[in-house]
Amino acid sequence: MAAEDDQAVKVLGNKLSLYSFRVEWSLKLKGVDYEFIKEDLLNKSERLLHHNPVYKKIPVLIHNGKSIPESMIIVEYIDETWRHQPSLLPQDPYERAMARFWAKFVDEKCVPSIISVFCSVGEDQEKALKDAEETLKTLEKALKGKFFGGETMGFVDIAAAWLPYWIGVTDEILNLKLVDQESLPLLSVWFEEVVDVEIVKGCLPSRDELMAHLKSFRERSVAAKD
Amino acid sequence: MAAEDDQAVKVLGNKLSLYSFRVEWSLKLKGVDYEFIKEDLLNKSERLLHHNPVYKKIPVLIHNGKSIPESMIIVEYIDETWRHQPSLLPQDPYERAMARFWAKFVDEKCVPSIISVFCSVGEDQEKALKDAEETLKTLEKALKGKFFGGETMGFVDIAAAWLPYWIGVTDEILNLKLVDQESLPLLSVWFEEVVDVEIVKGCLPSRDELMAHLKSFRERSVAAKD
Structure with missing residues (x-):
């Protein structure tokens, strides 16, 4: 037992x-x-x-x-x-290195830049917004097909698939449109594709729950800076 | 060609x-x-x-x-x-995960904590020193044999083998002894073993060169805080 x-x-x-x-x-x-x-x-x-x-x-x-x-x-x-298909990382060593590189980029650059937009106000937020746009433009360059992993979800998609849902809610709270089709055409399409994947959708919290959580997070963070 | x-x-x-x-x-x-x-x-x-x-x-x-x-x-x-021996990462998935965990710990915890000791003065330095000692005590727990990789150098040793040489020079500049045998008995032994490995020694800069570089780095960092 x-x-x-x-x-x-x-x-x-x-x-x-x-x-x-x-x-x-x-x-x-x-x-x-x-x-x-x-x-x-x-x-x-x-x-x-x-x-x-x-x-x-x-x-x-x-x-x-x-x-x-x-x-x-x-x-x-x-x-x-669990070595059976689908492989989350590609097989080729160079492709594996690039997948690790972009997953690390999501953690080291995308996460802090989006938190920075979300937890700031006024001029600080405008500056943070420009930085976040640049960061997302850099991330977009890693998109080579429907997904970062090609035709199916892979390592970088797994690292980044929280982005569309999170940004959707933060956009609503801040009255912004961080990712639009004009400035980030490929990433915009990926945003729609990835949240439509059954297993991605199936794990996400309700929009109301995330909204309440992020509003409270923003209030505490902005207050802590005063 | x-x-x-x-x-x-x-x-x-x-x-x-x-x-x-x-x-x-x-x-x-x-x-x-x-x-x-x-x-x-x-x-x-x-x-x-x-x-x-x-x-x-x-x-x-x-x-x-x-x-x-x-x-x-x-x-x-x-x-x-280059898949021939020696393998830098272990073969077992759990051991591989732990090697990646400790290598990440070196980058995310050891590097900033040592920089923090080195680039501070007075009370700030005392606090940074305590934090660095705690961080190194945590790292020491990952040492299971002569090396982090067991009997030979592995992934975590490669991530961390700059520590003894760097700390030796920063100790001299700051008149400190960050790693002593009493508080960090296993790490002290590893410090001696790893810098004695021929390929480690062969790549290091001269002590004078590193000393000059780190002194200038400290001066610039301390001045920037004033």
Whole structure:
């Protein structure tokens, strides 16, 4: 019984975290069943501290009694553990390197630039908006087909597929249009394609729930700067 | 002739960059010949801008006419392109995930915490020092044998092997002893082992050169805060 439990796949996550989805999308793409354990973002559980003692953050994948933290590291683990198709990373070493490069770009450039737009006001926000547009234009260059992964979702799509839904909600809160067809023609199309993928849609939180979460996040962040 | 040139392995780097070594160490571990092209850290060449237009940073690996930026992405590319022994990453998916986790920890936690000690003064430095000690204690937990990779140098050793040499020089400049045998017994031993590896020693800059570079870096950083 204990051995059987050990082999179960569990995800410690939260539907309001952009990092948490990546694990769910990867498992769904591979057809791996898992148990989703919701973690409270503001009140960390003993279980989370036990499974990710270094960063104390979601997501964590638990498999074979071992814990793996950090979303994109988990995605690679899933690809290397369940080796059947679809491959999340391409086979060619150069293409693999480029997929890792753009996934890292999403985390190091896109995430902070969008947070910066969302958590600023006035002139600061105008500057942040220009930076974010440049960042998204750079990301767009990595789009070579319908998806970053070509004809199907791959590693970079998994890293970035939170963008359309998040930006849709932040646009509404800020009364903006960060990604339009004129300035980002390819990315605009990808925005529509990727949120229409069944497994992507199936994991997202409700628009109202995300709206309430992001409004509260913005209020706290703007207040902290005053 | 052009095709022959294309297959040549070239590294755009600088011996004073802690990221640049990682590429050289990996190629040397694999026994791959390469041409090292020195880039000026303060005056970026057209060549660098061409090969790494997104970040405009060293190191860049050029192979088969293609450019790969970002040091640890290059290390994975090297491991996947020249598949003979020694493997830089372990074979087991969980062990591979952990190696990636600790290499990321070096970049996201160790690098900024050591820069923070080095570029601060007074109370700020005392606080930074405590943080850096905690960070290094956490890193020490990943040491399972002689090296992070076990009995031989692996992925995490490649990510971290600049630490002993850098900390040795910064200790001298600041009159400190950041890593001592009492508080970090395993890491102290690794510090001695890893800089004694022939290929590690062979790539390092002279102590005088690194000393001059780091002194100037500290002066500029401290002045910028005033």
